Amino acid sequence: MEKKRILVVDDEAVITRTLKLYLEGTGSYEVRAENEGSRAVQAAREFNPDLIMLDLIMPDTDGAMVASELGGDSELQNIPIIFLTALVSEKEVGAHGKEIGGHPFLAKPVNPEKVVECIEQQLQ
Amino acid sequence: MTTRPSYPAKSVPPRALAISVASLAVPVVAALTFPESLSELGVMLWLLALVPAFLLAYYRGWRGVTLACGVGMVLLVVTNSVAGILGRQIQEGPLFFSVVVMYIGIALGIGWLTDRLSVATMRKQIEEIRLQLVKALETMQLGVTITDTNWKIIFSNPAEARNHGYAVDELVGKNVGIFAPSGKLNPLRKDELEKLSSWKRESINVRKDGSTFPVQLTSDVVLNASGEPIGIVTTCEDITERKEHQRQLERATRELRKSHGDLQAAQLRLIEAEKLESVGRLAAGVAHEVKNPLMVILTGVKILTQHVQDGNGDIRVLLDDMTDAVTRADEVIRGLLNFARPHELELVPEDLNTIVEQSLSLVKHEMDKSRVTLARELAPDLPKVNLDSFKIQQVLINLFTNAVHAMPEGGKLTVRSYARPLEQMAGDTNPVGQEDLPTGESDVMLEVDDTGTGIPEDKLAKIFDPFFTTKPTGKGTGLGLSVSWQIVEMHGATIEFKNRDEGGVTVTIVFTSSVEE
Numbered sequence: 340m341e342k343k344r345i346l347v348v349d350d351e352a353v354i355t356r357t358l359k360l361y362l363e364g365t366g367s368y369e370v371r372a373e374n375e376g377s378r379a380v381q382a383a384r385e386f387n388p389d390l391i392m393l394d395l396i397m398p399d400t401d402g403a404m405v406a407s408e409l410g411g412d413s414e415l416q417n418i419p420i421i422f423l424t425a426l427v428s429e430k431e432v433g434a435h436g437k438e439i440g441g442h443p444f445l446a447k448p449v450n451p452e453k454v455v456e457c458i459e460q461q462l463q
Numbered sequence: 464m465t466t467r468p469s470y471p472a473k474s475v476p477p478r479a480l481a482i483s484v485a486s487l488a489v490p491v492v493a494a495l496t497f498p499e500s501l502s503e504l505g506v507m508l509w510l511l512a513l514v515p516a517f518l519l520a521y522y523r524g525w526r527g528v529t530l531a532c533g534v535g536m537v538l539l540v541v542t543n544s545v546a547g548i549l550g551r552q553i554q555e556g557p558l559f560f561s562v563v564v565m566y567i568g569i570a571l572g573i574g575w576l577t578d579r580l581s582v583a584t585m586r587k588q589i590e591e592i593r594l595q596l597v598k599a600l601e602t603m604q605l606g607v608t609i610t611d612t613n614w615k616i617i618f619s620n621p622a623e624a625r626n627h628g629y630a631v632d633e634l635v636g637k638n639v640g641i642f643a644p645s646g647k648l649n650p651l652r653k654d655e656l657e658k659l660s661s662w663k664r665e666s667i668n669v670r671k672d673g674s675t676f677p678v679q680l681t682s683d684v685v686l687n688a689s690g691e692p693i694g695i696v697t698t699c700e701d702i703t704e705r706k707e708h709q710r711q712l713e714r715a716t717r718e719l720r721k722s723h724g725d726l727q728a729a730q731l732r733l734i735e736a737e738k739l740e741s742v743g744r745l746a747a748g749v750a751h752e753v754k755n756p757l758m759v760i761l762t763g764v765k766i767l768t769q770h771v772q773d774g775n776g777d778i779r780v781l782l783d784d785m786t787d788a789v790t791r792a793d794e795v796i797r798g799l800l801n802f803a804r805p806h807e808l809e810l811v812p813e814d815l816n817t818i819v820e821q822s823l824s825l826v827k828h829e830m831d832k833s834r835v836t837l838a839r840e841l842a843p844d845l846p847k848v849n850l851d852s853f854k855i856q857q858v859l860i861n862l863f864t865n866a867v868h869a870m871p872e873g874g875k876l877t878v879r880s881y882a883r884p885l886e887q888m889a890g891d892t893n894p895v896g897q898e899d900l901p902t903g904e905s906d907v908m909l910e911v912d913d914t915g916t917g918i919p920e921d922k923l924a925k926i927f928d929p930f931f932t933t934k935p936t937g938k939g940t941g942l943g944l945s946v947s948w949q950i951v952e953m954h955g956a957t958i959e960f961k962n963r964d965e966g967g968v969t970v971t972i973v974f975t976s977s978v979e980e
Binding site for chain 1: 751760789793
């Protein structure tokens with residue numbers, strides 16, 4: 340079975356390293372980590388992932404902006420995105436369910452099993 | 464019998480007295496010195512004798528005249544006797560007596576005349592004063608009533624009569640009790656009467672047509688020259704305006720006190736809210752820093768789980784415990800982050816009962832587990848309240864969960880909702896005040912009772928403090944109530960905890976209903 344490609348964007352190397360270790364440990368995924376939000380779009384073009392995990396709050400940029408940039412790119416707009424974020428607004432949870440701007444989000448710290456669940460859901 | 468007033472006798476000035484003596488003495492001395500010219504001197508004597516008569520009549524009235532005559536007579540007799548001893552006689556026989564009689568007559572005439580003149584002058588003066596007094600009483604706006612010691616009206620000025628809707632002559636002779644609401648006035652005892660001095664009181668007086676008005680009364684006893692009470696004088700002031708001002712002042716003071724109280728309460732809430740907000744801000748700052756490491760640990764634990772041999776049960780348990788620990792830490796952070804929320808509430812008119820039911824359904828499992836029975840006393844047709852249903856649900860779940868945890872061996876949870884109409888401010892009959900009170904508003908009350916252990920009195924004041932908890936370590940973060948408190952405050956409502964007499968706690972939340980006219 341071909342491994343799905345996941346691009347994980349988070350400014351903290353520890354997060355991306357650990358997540359990569361877990362996801363690749365399941366045997367189903369090939370993970371590329373990107374720690375500079377401003378380079379996320381470029382990394383997507385190079386890596387051509389099946390799914391992108393985006394942190395929302397990053398020092399150099401904002402996950403939502405990256406998402407809209409990706410949405411604007413004809414090649415990249417169809418790649419599913421999951422937001423993974425430490426700060427969550429309850430209002431958004433209440434109003435839209437577990438979504439931000441149409442993309443699902445997971446609130447850190449999230450059980451990595453749940454991450455996988457969500458990934459699989461999105462890849463469908 | 465009318466007594467003719469005798470004008471007060473003035474004391475005789477020394478000069479007048481000197482003139483009197485001189486006018487009597489001069490001719491006497493002259494007569495004795497110049498006996499030859501006695502007859503002329505004799506006439507002069509009589510004429511000059513009139514002077515003291517006149518003066519004394521002027522000063523001493525009838526008494527003065529009598530005195531003058533007496534003195535004159537004595538002098539005459541003495542002079543005559545002395546002259547006789549010296550071999551001379553001023554007058555002889557019948558002529559002497561007729562002159563004496565004439566003298567008396569003239570003196571008496573002068574006396575009577577001056578007396579009448581003085582009386583007339585005095586009468587005129589008295590009359591003038593009397594007119595002034597009457598005029599004053601008739602002009603003044605203050606009501607004045609003079610009564611006898613049994614409160615029977617002798618005199619009433621026009622103002623008094625007018626204020627009460629009577630004519631002056633209707634009042635004379637009546638008991639002043641007709642002005643009193645009870646219709647009568649208790650007669651005063653003698654000792655009370657004697658001590659009656661500036662007896663002030665407020666009362667409500669009744670007019671002829673039955674209408675009433677507030678008055679300020681002041682009574683004084685009137686004493687005669689011997690100090691005996693002969694009457695009572697009472698002033699009666701219409702204080703309707705003053706009472707109105709008083710009422711307004713009282714209301715203003717009440718409102719001021721209330722707003723002062725409200726302000727103080729608001730200040731306290733603000734301080735509390737600020738404290739909580741700084742906790743929230745702090746939390747927001749650290750949340751990101753904490754959540755990432757937690758994420759790393761959680762993921763790490765899961766990775767380790769993948770690599771652990773299945774047979775090693777202890778390690779698996781440890782890894783599960785570590786997962787739980789991370790979850791717990793996360794909950795604390797979540798709770799803290801609630802304080803960082805910008806103060807946005809989505810307020811919508813809601814039926815509180817619906818939210819109550821929703822919250823109850825979410826804690827049903829917990830209740831069943833602890834064998835807690837539920838009693839609902841939810842009023843139908845509850846007025847709608849502006850609520851953020853999600854946040855209020857949070858509050859209710861918090862309260863219900865706390866209640867259930869307070870009854871680990873089972874018990875009864877009662878949820879009660881009802882409307883309580885706002886009370887009008889007492890004594891506010893003035894229509895001017897009505898615009899301050901919107902009509903038709905009522906408070907919506909929610910009460911949650913449990914039959915648990917209750918909260919120790921010394922801890923009651925602290926229950927809303929962040930991190931305060933009565934639960935053993937590991938069970939509950941103590942954030943629930945402080946968040947609930949904040950949510951309730953943001954709705955402009957109040958929440959209060961009290962221990963019940965029958966044991967357990969009752970929580971009361973008071974919302975103001977939205978007025979949709």
